[in-house]
Amino acid sequence: MAKALVFQHLAVEHPGSLGLMLESAGVELVTVELDEGDAVPDLDPFDLLIVMGGPMDVWEEDRHRWMSAEKAAIRRWVTELGRPYLGVCLGHQLLADALGGEVRPMVAPEVGVVRLDLTPDASVDPLFSSVPSAVDGLQWHGAEVTRLPADSTLLASNDTCAVQAFRVGRHAWGVQFHVEVLATTVALWQEVPAYRQAIERTGIDPGSLASAVADVLDAMTEVAERLAEGLLALTDPETVSRR
Secondary structure, eight states: OOEEEEEESSTTSSOHHHHHHHHHTTOEEEEEEGGGTOOOOOSTTOSEEEEOOOSSOTTOTTTSTHHHHHHHHHHIIIIIIOOOEEEETHHHHHHHHHTTOEEEEEEEEEEEEEEEEEOGGGGGOTTTTTSOSEEEEEEEEEEEEEEOOTTEEEEEEOSSOSOSEEEETTTEEEESSBTTOOTTHHHHHTTSHHHHHHHHHHTOOHHHHHHHHHHHHHHHHHHHHHHHHHHHHHHOHHHHHTO
């Protein structure tokens, strides 16, 4: 059985639909809640590392002391162990920062359901090759990757945030948009002060955001399924063949 290590930075920001898909395929998910004091475990027993989002920023290591250890673990995972990695939102930014890229604050937060365009390189990517060339994604962030690490490939972009998805080397992916969305996601995240403030700054009506997500939830779930299938193929090919 494949084992996935999950770094979380907020209890309500978990792997969601993506996690349910991986578990249904036989992957064991082991969650480490870094913001609650959990330590980074030994990485060797794990086949996949998933790093989720959170309200903190990658440059706040003085405020969040665990972040230095997390970045070191990401570097070791990607550069030494060479095993599959998926980072979502903050996890996407941590991947870039930990490997020498750059993350900076945006002029204004990007919040809402927005259209993303895949690049030509996505058509031959192990995770994105079966994803439509244009997709809707839930955005909820105030920082962005402004410079990719070495050996990176841009996979998705839009006019507001140029780096919406990228791959480093052969096995590490970052996605700025939330692929893990569930029907309950927006309601739960609206209770987080930092996320509520981001909504207020953009002037988006919370009810309208929930409705917009509901309208495209099936399509978002389909994207999550394609990514989950790609991760399964990389972590345990036999698991995929039995589905």
